[in-house]
Amino acid sequence: MRLKHVCLALPLGLLACPSDDAPPADGSTGAATTGPTSTTDASTSAVGTGSTTADASSSSSGAADSSSGEPEPIDYEPVLLDCAPGSDHPFETQTNGFMNAAAEQVAAENPRIKDFSSDLLGNPDGPYAYTTQGNSDAASQAVAYEGEKARTVADTGLDSTPLDGEAVSLWRYDGEAWTEQDRQMTSVDGVYGFSDAPLSNNNRQPLYAVLEADQSCAPHYTWLLDPGAPFVLTDIDATLTLSDEEFSMQLFDVEYDPLRKGAAVELMQTWASKGYTIVYMTARPHLARPETRAWLERHEFPAGPLISAGSLAVGGAAEEYKSAWGSRMLSDFGWEPVAAYGNAETDIGAYEAAGIPKDITFIIGELAGTEGTVPIEDDDYSAHIAAFVDPYPDAE
Numbered sequence: 001m002r003l004k005h006v007c008l009a010l011p012l013g014l015l016a017c018p019s020d021d022a023p024p025a026d027g028s029t030g031a032a033t034t035g036p037t038s039t040t041d042a043s044t045s046a047v048g049t050g051s052t053t054a055d056a057s058s059s060s061s062g063a064a065d066s067s068s069g070e071p072e073p074i075d076y077e078p079v080l081l082d083c084a085p086g087s088d089h090p091f092e093t094q095t096n097g098f099m100n101a102a103a104e105q106v107a108a109e110n111p112r113i114k115d116f117s118s119d120l121l122g123n124p125d126g127p128y129a130y131t132t133q134g135n136s137d138a139a140s141q142a143v144a145y146e147g148e149k150a151r152t153v154a155d156t157g158l159d160s161t162p163l164d165g166e167a168v169s170l171w172r173y174d175g176e177a178w179t180e181q182d183r184q185m186t187s188v189d190g191v192y193g194f195s196d197a198p199l200s201n202n203n204r205q206p207l208y209a210v211l212e213a214d215q216s217c218a219p220h221y222t223w224l225l226d227p228g229a230p231f232v233l234t235d236i237d238a239t240l241t242l243s244d245e246e247f248s249m250q251l252f253d254v255e256y257d258p259l260r261k262g263a264a265v266e267l268m269q270t271w272a273s274k275g276y277t278i279v280y281m282t283a284r285p286h287l288a289r290p291e292t293r294a295w296l297e298r299h300e301f302p303a304g305p306l307i308s309a310g311s312l313a314v315g316g317a318a319e320e321y322k323s324a325w326g327s328r329m330l331s332d333f334g335w336e337p338v339a340a341y342g343n344a345e346t347d348i349g350a351y352e353a354a355g356i357p358k359d360i361t362f363i364i365g366e367l368a369g370t371e372g373t374v375p376i377e378d379d380d381y382s383a384h385i386a387a388f389v390d391p392y393p394d395a396e
Contacts, residue, residue, distance in 0.1 A: 076175040078205040085214040091178040098213040100165035110151035114160035116289040117147035117218035135324040139332040145220040146193040157251035162190025167212040223305040227334030234341040236282040240264045262380030272302035275395030283313040319346040326354025
């Protein structure tokens with residue numbers, strides 16, 4: 001097995017350097033170096049084709065949504081799965097149990113789950129972009145859900161050992177039934193990739209990539225908004241968390257719960273209650289998606305797309321990566337920001353490069369109010385919520 005590392009310049013004064021097979025810094029994972037169609041190569045070839053449909057009792061329901069074309073959006077309460085190993089699901093996978101003895105040993109010796117799963121963003125009829133594509137990759141009509149199945153020991157989140165040669169099936173719930181969309185084996189790097197899968201018909205309902213070996217799963221969210229749709233953009237570290245050090249502490253202690261800025265949850269909940277989509281964009285690497293998503297859910301931050309980097313992005317790399325994604329949302333998708341939150345020079349620079357006005361760029365921390373941005377005072381969003389968010393009109 002090969003260990004996969006990210007290079008981290010840690011706020012605690014520690015340094016972890018990458019191995020030669022670390023993910024590239026341009027935002028790609030190596031899962032699809034030639035675009036989504038690379039998921040059909042020999043290392044990730046499908047082991048099952050066609051679809052299997054199951055309602056809550058695992059019987060066919062004849063759901064109305066078609067597997068071809070764009071799904072008609074339906075507003076239903078999403079069904080979210082428990083993704084812990086050994087969980088029971090409202091459907092049956094084709095297999096249950098490890099196929100590869102080496103992968104089974106890796107899972108037994110490494111209890112910390114380091115699976116990551118991409119999200120897909122775009123307009124209902126396209127174009128789309130998925131969160132594992134590189135900075136220079138243009139939004140397109142390609143649909144891809146990519147990820148990695150991996151494990152590590154409890155006291156480090158800096159590296160992972162992939163689970164290779166195991167079946168992963170992609171499951172979709174359409175408001176009536178669960179359907180298996182595709183199935184394939186993980187590569188030697190634990191990577192899988194599904195191209196041209198049907199999109200979700202509800203932004204809050206993820207597709208799930210299920211590791212059949214132990215029934216653990218990872219969500220793939222699909223966030224499709226019309227051109228002109230308003231949204232709120234936010235950084236995470238030292239913007240929602242208390243400081244950058246919180247992330248470092250979480251990496252070394254799986255039980256550590258990062259502290260939050262004052263009223264950070266209330267800020268995002270207030271925006272969401274008014275009908276605005278929250279987009280989380282972090283310089284954290286894909287490798288940290290499990291911890292990041294779990295933290296957001298644990299503290300009841302509103303559901304929203306999570307954009308992460310191929311490897312830990314700092315300095316100019318962070319600004320380039322964030323400006324690329326900002327441009328996709330504003331220029332390619334035509335989404336309209338109503339507020340953008342950050343704490344660092346890279347946030348300020350990236351937001352400006354993407355075309356986000358300074359009068360809706362809200363900066364917290366030491367740089368609050370610099371470079372023409374709007375300051376968030378006292379490391380707390382309470383006053384900002386009362387003065388700006390509460391009176392802001394609801395989204396139409």
